[in-house]
Amino acid sequence: MDISYHDVLLVGGGGAGLRAAIAVAEVNPKLSVAVVSKVYPMRSHTVSAEGGAAGVVKPNDTLDEHAYDTISGGDWLCDQDAVEIFVREAPQELLRLEHWGCPWSREADGHIAVRAFGGMRKMRTWFAADKTGFHMLHTLFQTTLKYTAIARYDEWFVTKLLVDDGRVQGVVAIELMTGKVQAITANAVILCTGGCGRVFPFTTNAAIKTGDGMALAYRAGAPLKDMEFIQYHPTGLPFTGILITEAARSEGGYLLNKDGYRYLQDYNLGKPEPKPKLRSMELGPRDRLSQAFVKEQEKGRTIEGPYGPIVHLDLRHLGEKLINTRLPFVRELCLKYENIDPVTEMIPVRPVAHYMMGGVHTDQDGATPLAGLYAAGEVACVSINGANRLGSNSLPELLVFGARAGRAAAEVASGRRPPNGKVLAQAQDEERRLKEMLLGSSGGTERIATLREEMQETMESSAGIYRQGTALKQAAERIGELKQRCDRLALDDRSQTFNTELTTALELSFLLDVAEAMVHCAAQRKESRGAHQRTDFPERDDRNYLAHSLVHRNPSGAPRVEYVPVRITRWPPGERTYG
């Protein structure tokens, strides 16, 4: 079996992973740093982020206001010390990206332009038209090409973390091109694999968002945090789930029900005004907007479309010129995928699973409780997003905490040590397991797509925008059964060369672990907070649940959930007021 050695290994080559890799290379150019990614880095899902990246930069804005918006937006589940670090470092990171060439949109005088965003009381969202994630990712990727210290394993799929002596020592990965299984060892491993939207049937997330890093950490014994908090974005295109950015509303778009009525005014989100008003109406937070949609549906005021109920996002009054300069991608997506022109027609939209607030439990430097293991970006939970992330906080988050994790990992990782025999034995066991899967020696009969669809149905019906105890308990049992059936998959593909059926099977098993963590955490949190709404416990309960859930895998039964208190510094829990 081949073995390679690095000081620091990044798993995932999206925004967080690439930012972390550059941080390692800059802290100590002598370190060997490698990025292993199941896709070429420029294919990573950061590429799909549209609206922008928040960072205080204008003289009328303050760090405290960004912190308050984030904390109240997160329904007081954010760790406030982490939020303070985040808002302080976000502008620096966005500026660094400017120096690396990111084509940020500009004011007439050449300064950075900012736009409004949901739940933010000031305009502080930097943007590159409405392809912000795309431009950030390509800027980061192209910038990494100048660092000779950064090695890449493009299209290598990580299947397992190697843990020995209480410490992560590397990974086992398959090279897709050849089918070769290899141990890639390292003194520190940083997980940057992004989210897990594909546990749901209707999601903005790309096909590759299968919770790999979360499951890898969970299996290796690191706890996941706040996994019950999944964000529904209020405006996805029906059928595809393609995201229509919140920037469409910050530029002045209206949400209308079947009567052409701006229904958000009925949900304690303010009064309708012709121009967008910060922290009001269409610029309210995503959790509240998605919940309002469900209530409208219950009142029979949504529109029945071929793919279920929808409401309309109306941009027509903004005019062609503004749409073309500020929202060109929205127009392109509507024309190409919905065959409608937002300049003259209303866009059908519905809430869509979008973002995982929870993730691998880390501290402010991305360190997990498992020595040698770090995580940053959507895969991680620091937590700055609490019970509901504000739009445009995720892009700066992956920069700030990607950089912090990179620096922290670089410090502990100097000096290579070859792996010991036990680690090699683990890697060989993993190679054997993968070979058995490939050769189908288990004699399985289950089809990947069938199990995946059953899992997605279960999650949508039990762990969607509104949840209820009995349904969650049933879902937990159902996911348990699906996990057992997942051990008996039948693969059609026996090839060593670019076997995407094997990786799809491995992704399904990652998704099922993540789904398990989600439903168990959701069942045990008997309150409603942010994106976690329980119809059987409709109130927020600070006495019992001003706390993060930590879920630990239990190989022989239901996972164990415990709670750790939220860290409050300067903003005591209060009511969330918008409008």
Place this chain on the structure above:
Amino acid sequence: MAEAIELQVARYRPEQESQPAWETFPVPLRKEWTVLDGLNYIKDRLDGSLSFRWSCRMGICGSCGMMVNGEPKLTCATFLSNYAPGPVRVEPLRYFPVVRDLVIALDDFMAKLQSVKPWIVRQEEKPLADGEYLQTPQQLDAYQQFSMCINCMICYAACPVYGLDPLFAGPAAIALAQRYNLDSRDQGAGERLSILSQQDGIWGCTFVGECTKVCPKNVDPAGAIQQYKLAAAKEWFRSLVAPWGTK
């Protein structure tokens, strides 16, 4: 299945076939289904061994470029109904080595991309404390369209020069070099020119402009190549008339 359309898919499994062969699958013909949806239907229900790349299904990750009825396309943005009643032929992108089924090898492009130095080159870095480089909307406009390249390789599959001369840097790499050359923050145009003007391929480009026509993101690589040829010709002429002059 109410209405169906035939997908004729190029199969190549190096352990099994010595050369590509066609395999035909019937898939549902639905109004909103793309060629990619058809391929996923095959993988999920008919034959799990079909290999292809895809991810975002919204035309921005650049993974799912393939030949559809002989033309390079992003399959996530190409509707089956455009080809009714069928059949629809799906092949790997032209001019690239085929790894497996619809999967091509990208390493050649990755090396070429790096060779043109697609990053901001500066003699002196501005400290972060001094804030941003000012860049007016007009200065942004000068390079913006070239920055829209998603590296989908569709322009390479349309480029007759790349087909003949694999050493040619090719449309996307040249467009990205030009993206940085035209960026008011960059000072690396000279370095990039000397890298590109050493290539024969750039002179082979006869301004057919196929690359620009097929680009799903409205980038104009043909324009970038012409700008390069002009700059390189000027440089060559300058060295001819004043070989001892300006060094």
